Structures are given as C-alpha cells and as structure tokens.
Amino acid sequence: MDFSYTETQTMLRDTLARYLSDRYDHETRMKVSRSDAGWSAATWKAFADELGILGAPFTEAQGGLGGGALENMIVMEELGSRLVVEPYLSTVVIGGGVLRATGGAAADDLIGRIIGGEVVTAFAYAEPHGRYDWADLKTTAKKDGAGWVLNGHKAVVRDAPHATHLIVSARTGGGQRDRDGVSLFLVEKGARGVSTRDYPTVDGGRASEVYFENASLPADALLGAEGAALPVIERVIDEATVAICAEATGVMRQLHLQTMDYAKQRKQFGRAISDFQVLQHRMVDMFMEVEQSVSLTLMATLKLEESDAERMKAVSAAKSRVGKACRFVGQSAIQIHGGMGMTDELAVGHYFKRATMIENQFGSIDHHLARYERLSFDAAA
Amino acid sequence: MDLQFSPEDIAFRDEVRAFIADNYPAGLRGKGGREDLSKEDILSWHRILARKGWVAPAWPKEYGGTGWNAVQRYIFSEELARAETTPILPFGIAMVGPVIYTFGTPEQKAKFLPGILSGDDWWCQGYSEPGAGSDLASLRTRAERDGDHYIVNGQKTWTTLAQHADWGFFLVRTDPAAKPQEGISFLLIDMKSPGVTVRPIITLGGEHEVNEVWLENVRVPVENRIYEENKGWTCAKFLLAHERTGIAGVARSKRGVERLRDIAASEVDQGQPLIQNPFFKRKIAELEIDLTSLEYTELRSLASTAAGKGPGPESSLLKIKGSEIQQRITELALEAVGHYGAPYFRGFGGDNEHGIGPDYAQRAAPTYFNMRKTTIYGGSNEIQRNIIAKMVLGL
Structure with missing residues (x-):
C-alpha cells in the first residue's frame, strides 16, 4: 500500500498551483469568464508551452509527460481550486481519452496537436431527451459513398464554442436505445452542415447546442469500429467523471477554507460566528465530506484500469458520494x-455554482447509485 | 374537530377564485413565481386588488382592511398562491402599514396609509447593516437631532427592491449610550431625500433584487418618526410578529410540487418518464408528505390565532420547515431538468429571447441559487432554532 505521489507528480501539482496562484486569481477568472470569448487562448497556450500540462496523461512516445489518470486527477483538482474555465476536461481528458482508446496514426497526430495546444475538442455525447443514457441517440450517421452524412441535435456541448473539433456520438445502426450501433465521429467545427x-x-463556462443538417463527413471521420463505440464512450465518460470528482475536491476545499475564514472574521453578538457550536459542527461536517470525497476520488482513479464492472462500480461510488458532498458543502x-454568500461579488458563490453543476454532470447522484446497485447487487444475484 | 371548511368558507373561496380568474392580467399569467419581475408587473395586480378593497385583508376595517376572519384571510392567500399571482410585496402592506396604524399619530396615518393601500408609494425596509445581520440590535446607523429634523448617517444592506422605492422605514440609533435595544428609533425616510444613495447588489442567479442603501447627512423631519424616540425596537418586534404570518408558503410550495411533477412527467429517463423512476418518485413523495405536515401545522397555528391566541414563537417552526421545503423543490427541479440546468440566460451576448432547452428548465438553476436566501433572511434558520429553544422549549 502506497498513497504517496512520485516526485514528478508532486512537481506537476506544484508547478500548476504556482502558475494559477500567480496568474489566475479570482478577479482574472471572472474577467476571462465574462469576456466575449469566455476563455483565454493565452492561458491555454501557457498550459501547452510553459507548463506542458496538456501532455500530462499521454505517453512520451506521443509527446506527453508519460502520465495517466493520476496526472489528470492532480491537474483537475488544481483547476477546480481556481475555477479554471479553460477546456482541459473536454480536450485532454475526454478528447485525449477517446483518441487513445480508438487509436491509429491520425489519432496520434491529433494527440500531438492537443499537447501543443492547437487542437481543442468538445464532446457532443448528450441529446435533449436522453438524460444519462449514452446509448439513447436520435442523431444518425448514414453511409454515403465512402463517407458519412450526419443529422441530429446535440445538447449542452460544453466548451464547443472554443473547440476546433467535435467528437460526436451517433447511431449507425440498431434501435434508439440499443447498445450496438453507436459510433463516434471526429467533426471539424467549421464543416458544412x-x-x-x-x-x-x-x-461560468461556455457551451453550445450543436445541430447537424446533412453534414457530410469523410470516411476517416469514423473513430474506432463502426457500431461498437458504446464501451469506449462509457470508459471515457467514466474517466471524465472521475476527473470532475477531482475538480470537485478542489472546489470543495476552497468552499470549506473560504467559509472558515469568513466565520472567523465575521462578528455577531459580540464574537466571531466561528465561536458558535452549531456552526462549528457544520464546518466539521463539511471537512469530513471533503475528506471522504478525496478518498473515493483517489480510489476510483486507481481503479480505472480494472475490469469494466469494477471500474464502473468504483466510479459510481465516487460520483454519488462526491455529488452529495457538493450539495452539502456548497449549501x-x-x-x-x-447574505454575503448570496452575492455575485464574493468568490464563494461562484464555487457554489460550479459545485452545484458538478452534482448532475455525467449523471446525478441517483443515476450513479442505481448503477452501483445494478453492479453490486443484481450482478451477484 | 373538523378538517373541512364550512359551507360559508367554501362559498367565500369560490368568490375569491372567480375574482382572480376574471381579473388577473393575462400578460402576467405564469410569471408569479419569478424573481425577475418588473416594477409594473408587481404593481398592476396590487392596484387591481386595491380597487376591489382586498389588498390588505389583515388591516382593521377602519384603515382599509376587509373585516375577514383568520380562516377567510388564509383562504384568500391560498387562492392567490394557487393561481400563482404576482406577490403583494410585504414592505408596505404587511410591515410598515400595521406599524403606522398601531403606533402612528392620526396625521401619520392620514399621510401614509392611503399610498400604501393604493400602491402609489413603494416601500422598502432599512433594517440590516453590514455589521448587523442576525444580531440586528447592534445596528449603527445614527440619527442626531437638529431642531425639528434628524440628521441620519449610516449604511443599510440587503434592502429588497429599494431601486424602485419612494419611501423606506428605517431602524436608526438615537441614543448611542443606551443598551443596544433601547436606543433605537423607527424613522420613515423619503428615498428621494438628498444624501440617500441606492446601489445594486447582484445575487447568485444574476438578479438585481437587493441593494445597499447609503445615508449621508440625510435630513428627516421629526414628524416622520413613528412612536417615541428610543422606542423603535417595540415597533420592530411588533413588525417581526407580523412578518411571520404566511411565512410557511404552503400554497406556493404546493404549486411548486405540481410543477415539479409536470417536469418529471415530461423528462425522459432510460426510455421512461422520469416520474416513473422509483428514486425520483420517492423523493417527490417524501416532499409532499413533509409539505402536508407543514400545512396541518400551519392550520393548527391558524386555529389558535382564530381563537385569539395570536401567532407565537412557534411560528419559527413554520419558517424553518417552510424554507427547507421551498429549497428542496428547487433542488429536485434542477435535478429533474438534467443537462438543461446548465445554460445561463441572462447577461451578455446571444439570444436571450428564445431559451435553450425546454421552457421549464430555463430558470431551474437561477431559482435554486436564489432560494438559498430563504434560510438566511427574516432571521436565519439558526436564529429561528435559537428562538424555539429559548421561547418554546425554555432551554
């Protein structure tokens, strides 16, 4: 048993933390988030060139730092602690995850451009009706000569406004909710249709509704095997889920720290409100929620390479627990x-809003509890 | 014991229901629960009720009340909530009006009550200060006597809708040497007076609902003081008891639960309506049961008010449970709308006319954020629990 980080991992964390502390204070974050672009291309370039973190989970052969899921976890936790809006999750964790899973020379080339900061991806997996059922797809891709024709509507595609490429799930066969017949496509954002x-x-982020109207794609837009993408999608969304659990631990640590600071300096009835036992106990409960979330996030990160069932169980355990923690710690x-917590002016409200969104991102508490139950009870029966 | 309303009560309810159906402005239908209503939105229904003589049912008849009994008043407010009418703002009708007719001079009553009833005067409440929230009696805004005026200096905060206000009622310190509760006076201040500055506070959902109010050498005629100098805390305590009535918000929460059920019936989960999901259904069921228990607790309290025992400190229970239920409704609504909880509709760029995703999803997140205030304002729920511990349980 060993829970210690390697020297390289510690360095990754420290370097990123120092950069964000110097260059990404709350005021800067709000300015970037509210700018027309909604993100900072310069920061993204710095992530690529100065820090090299866009290569954190990729092999050295691919031009990366030779890390993996743990490196993603470290980065996401730090990004969470500063509410960073730049699309590491969409591009490195998810885009990189899909390309790594589907493989091939074109994928390696794209990974290289992700690491270099030139390619930004967004993941168009959700549809307006489908909730957290990744196979429930109305978007279709039909063979057209050597290529494909794509039609459909993808919902709340985070970071799509910043993206150069979209990764799109679409049905190439089977019925609307079948596990078989789901494929993934790489689509350039400027493509016709x-x-x-x-x-x-x-x-504080950006997203898009994405519409495909007879968008014609070349043959090589297909990522991986035709009709067999659902296991890839499940795996990548699990990796992304753990990544936002890590982000949540960063967010929640800040919520806890900022709350303790405030309670120590806020005086009512002639003393600091941190003197009141009822608030002390609540802050203790917040602390315990954060620590449990850190533990389960670490557990799930380390189990991402186990069997599908083990991986899913671990991820759902973490996400359901972290979802509950986000709600309790945020509220x-x-x-x-x-009243100060209700204002747009203090940072705490913005951390609360992100924590609230993490609660339902990639599946609500109930969704993950149900998946855990299915794997833990039904499978054993 | 009888759980039913009398035939007279039912007839009264039908009369109220018919009046609302015939007179509530069509353009305001479905907007009653929103946090982003305009001044005109809020005032138009107020004026309609004022013309009918129904805008201040709790006031004594001689001042413009209806003469209804407690059960009728309850039915009336239930019907308003059921129809999701725009709310009648409490600051004039429920707060300063009763203070004026209870403690004011005949001149003050004649000057202020008509404008409160008609809606011509918009009122705001100057209580909280940056350093005086839960501990209201520690307020520091000063009023110093200068002939037949007070000179007022200080800062108030969380002043709801002060951006529209013509008048404000303020708690100010007139005797800095006295014990906290004993040196406070209750002043009515014309918000257009020189030295009054209202600055917006933008809240989590992006709304401009509350403000800071700065008072710099504001001259207030002594005749605008209600009750005796240094006895303002008496008015404040009286007003707090009034503020409690209806604080449970049962009828509006019932509408909220109905809306939640509609959302859950429209949303799809694993190929089925979300409302068929056993986990989600169970949460709505628990919510409904808690709401029913709050409703009957309120009815018991109403019965004791009708019997002349007046709302006591047990109304803190209604505030705590009522606010928790309001928050749970918004939590479940946000959960129900899934991905479409994320888009933000206010602010910069884009097309804010046509929402993203289903209509019912559009305010789910801002409403959830906004409703966090209910366990903070009007005496935080921590303070309410202290009141129950001390005043009800004698601990």
Missing part, C-alpha cells in the same frame, strides 16, 4: 456566509 448556438453556462458555505 454543422451549426451551433453558443451560450454561457451558469457556472453550507452559502448558509454560513449569510
């Missing part, structure tokens, strides 16, 4: 801040 409606999200932070 692809249109987007871009908007800000409540947690408690606002309550203890009182």
Whole structure:
C-alpha cells in the first residue's frame, strides 16, 4: 500500500498551483469568464508551452509527460481550486481519452496537436431527451459513398464554442436505445452542415447546442469500429467523471477554507460566528465530506484500469458520494456566509455554482447509485 | 374537530377564485413565481386588488382592511398562491402599514396609509447593516437631532427592491449610550431625500433584487418618526410578529410540487418518464408528505390565532420547515431538468429571447441559487432554532 505521489507528480501539482496562484486569481477568472470569448487562448497556450500540462496523461512516445489518470486527477483538482474555465476536461481528458482508446496514426497526430495546444475538442455525447443514457441517440450517421452524412441535435456541448473539433456520438445502426450501433465521429467545427448556438453556462463556462443538417463527413471521420463505440464512450465518460470528482475536491476545499475564514472574521453578538457550536459542527461536517470525497476520488482513479464492472462500480461510488458532498458543502458555505454568500461579488458563490453543476454532470447522484446497485447487487444475484 | 371548511368558507373561496380568474392580467399569467419581475408587473395586480378593497385583508376595517376572519384571510392567500399571482410585496402592506396604524399619530396615518393601500408609494425596509445581520440590535446607523429634523448617517444592506422605492422605514440609533435595544428609533425616510444613495447588489442567479442603501447627512423631519424616540425596537418586534404570518408558503410550495411533477412527467429517463423512476418518485413523495405536515401545522397555528391566541414563537417552526421545503423543490427541479440546468440566460451576448432547452428548465438553476436566501433572511434558520429553544422549549 502506497498513497504517496512520485516526485514528478508532486512537481506537476506544484508547478500548476504556482502558475494559477500567480496568474489566475479570482478577479482574472471572472474577467476571462465574462469576456466575449469566455476563455483565454493565452492561458491555454501557457498550459501547452510553459507548463506542458496538456501532455500530462499521454505517453512520451506521443509527446506527453508519460502520465495517466493520476496526472489528470492532480491537474483537475488544481483547476477546480481556481475555477479554471479553460477546456482541459473536454480536450485532454475526454478528447485525449477517446483518441487513445480508438487509436491509429491520425489519432496520434491529433494527440500531438492537443499537447501543443492547437487542437481543442468538445464532446457532443448528450441529446435533449436522453438524460444519462449514452446509448439513447436520435442523431444518425448514414453511409454515403465512402463517407458519412450526419443529422441530429446535440445538447449542452460544453466548451464547443472554443473547440476546433467535435467528437460526436451517433447511431449507425440498431434501435434508439440499443447498445450496438453507436459510433463516434471526429467533426471539424467549421464543416458544412454543422451549426451551433453558443451560450454561457451558469457556472461560468461556455457551451453550445450543436445541430447537424446533412453534414457530410469523410470516411476517416469514423473513430474506432463502426457500431461498437458504446464501451469506449462509457470508459471515457467514466474517466471524465472521475476527473470532475477531482475538480470537485478542489472546489470543495476552497468552499470549506473560504467559509472558515469568513466565520472567523465575521462578528455577531459580540464574537466571531466561528465561536458558535452549531456552526462549528457544520464546518466539521463539511471537512469530513471533503475528506471522504478525496478518498473515493483517489480510489476510483486507481481503479480505472480494472475490469469494466469494477471500474464502473468504483466510479459510481465516487460520483454519488462526491455529488452529495457538493450539495452539502456548497449549501453550507452559502448558509454560513449569510447574505454575503448570496452575492455575485464574493468568490464563494461562484464555487457554489460550479459545485452545484458538478452534482448532475455525467449523471446525478441517483443515476450513479442505481448503477452501483445494478453492479453490486443484481450482478451477484 | 373538523378538517373541512364550512359551507360559508367554501362559498367565500369560490368568490375569491372567480375574482382572480376574471381579473388577473393575462400578460402576467405564469410569471408569479419569478424573481425577475418588473416594477409594473408587481404593481398592476396590487392596484387591481386595491380597487376591489382586498389588498390588505389583515388591516382593521377602519384603515382599509376587509373585516375577514383568520380562516377567510388564509383562504384568500391560498387562492392567490394557487393561481400563482404576482406577490403583494410585504414592505408596505404587511410591515410598515400595521406599524403606522398601531403606533402612528392620526396625521401619520392620514399621510401614509392611503399610498400604501393604493400602491402609489413603494416601500422598502432599512433594517440590516453590514455589521448587523442576525444580531440586528447592534445596528449603527445614527440619527442626531437638529431642531425639528434628524440628521441620519449610516449604511443599510440587503434592502429588497429599494431601486424602485419612494419611501423606506428605517431602524436608526438615537441614543448611542443606551443598551443596544433601547436606543433605537423607527424613522420613515423619503428615498428621494438628498444624501440617500441606492446601489445594486447582484445575487447568485444574476438578479438585481437587493441593494445597499447609503445615508449621508440625510435630513428627516421629526414628524416622520413613528412612536417615541428610543422606542423603535417595540415597533420592530411588533413588525417581526407580523412578518411571520404566511411565512410557511404552503400554497406556493404546493404549486411548486405540481410543477415539479409536470417536469418529471415530461423528462425522459432510460426510455421512461422520469416520474416513473422509483428514486425520483420517492423523493417527490417524501416532499409532499413533509409539505402536508407543514400545512396541518400551519392550520393548527391558524386555529389558535382564530381563537385569539395570536401567532407565537412557534411560528419559527413554520419558517424553518417552510424554507427547507421551498429549497428542496428547487433542488429536485434542477435535478429533474438534467443537462438543461446548465445554460445561463441572462447577461451578455446571444439570444436571450428564445431559451435553450425546454421552457421549464430555463430558470431551474437561477431559482435554486436564489432560494438559498430563504434560510438566511427574516432571521436565519439558526436564529429561528435559537428562538424555539429559548421561547418554546425554555432551554
């Protein structure tokens, strides 16, 4: 048993933490989030060139740092602690994850450009009706000569406004909710027949509704085997789920720290409100929620390479627990801040909003509890 | 014991229901629960009720009340909530009005009550200060006597809808040497007076609902003081008891649960309506049961008010449970809308006219954020528990 980080991993964390502390304070984050672009291309370039973190989970042969899921976890936790809006999750964790899983020379080339900061991807997996059922797809891709024709509507595609490429799930066969017949495609965002409606999200990010109207794609747009993408999607979304669990631990640590700071300096009835036992106990409960979340996130990260069933069980355990923690820690932070917590001006409200969005991203608490139950009870029966 | 309303009560309910159906502005239908209503949205229904003589049912008849009994008043507020009408703002009708007719001079009553009833005067409440929230009596805004005026200096905060206000009622310190509760006076301040500055506070959902109010050498005629100098805390305590009535928000929560059920019936989960999901269904069931228990707790409290025992400190229970239920409804609504909880509709760029995703999803997140205030305002739920511990349980 060993829970210690390697020297390289510690260095990765420290370097990124120092960069963010110097160059990504809350004021800067709000300015970037509210700018027309909604992200900072310069920061993204710095992530690529100065810090090299866009290569964190890729092999050295691919031009990366030779890390994996643990490196993603470290990066995401730090990004969470500063509410970073740049698309590491969409591009490195998810885009990189899909390309690594589907493989091939074209994939390696794209990974190289992701590491270099030139390619930004967004993952168009969800549909308006489908909730957290990744196979429930109305978007279709039909063979057309050597290529494909894509039709459909993808919902709330995070980071699509910043993306150069979309990774799109579509049905190439089977019925609307069948496990078979799901394929993945790489689509350049400017391609004909692809249109987007871009908007800000409540947690300070950007997203798009993406529409495909007879968008014709070349044959090599298909990623991996035709009709067999669902296991890839499940794996990559599990990796992404663990990554936002890590982000959540960064977010929640900040919620807890900022709340304790506030409670120590806020005076009512002649003393600091941190003196009141009822608030002390609530802050203790917040602390315990954060620590349990850190533990399960680490556990799930380390189990990403186990069998599908083990991996899914671990991820759902982590996400359901982290979802509950996000709600409790976020709501408690606002309550203890009182009116000040309700304002747009303090950072705490923005952390609360991100924590709230993480709760349902890639599946609600109930969704993950149900998946855990299925794997843990039904499979054994 | 009888759980039913009398035939007279039912007839009264039908009359109210018919009046609302015939008179509520069509353009405001479905907007009653929103946090982003305009001044005109809020005032138009107020004026309609004022013309009918129904805008201040709790006031004594001689001042413009309806003469209804407690059960009728309850039915009336239930019907308003059921129809999701725009709310009648409490600051004039429920707060300062009763203070004025209870403690005011005949001149003050004649000057202020008509504008409160008609809606011509918009009122705001100057209580909280940056350093005086839960501990309201520690307020520091000063009023110093200068002939027949007070000179007022200080800062108030969380002043709801002060951006529209013509008048404000303020708690100010007139005797800095006295014990905290004993040196406070209750002043009515014309918000257009020189030295009054209202600055917006933008809240989590992006709304401009609350403000800071700065008072710099504001001259207030002594005749605008209600009740005796240094006895303002008496008015404040009286007003707090009034603020409690209806604080449980049962009827509006019932509408909220209905809306939640509609959302859950429209949303799809694993090929089925979400409302068939046993986990989600169970949560709605628990919510409904808790709401029913709150409703009957409120009815018991209403019965004791009708019997002349007046709302006591047990109304803190209604505030705590009522606010928790309001928050749970918004939590479940946000959960129900899935991916479409994320888009943000206010602010910069883009097309804010046509929402992203289903209509019912569009305010799910901002409403969830906004409703966090309910366990903070009006005496935080921690303070309410202290009140129950001390005043009800004698601990």
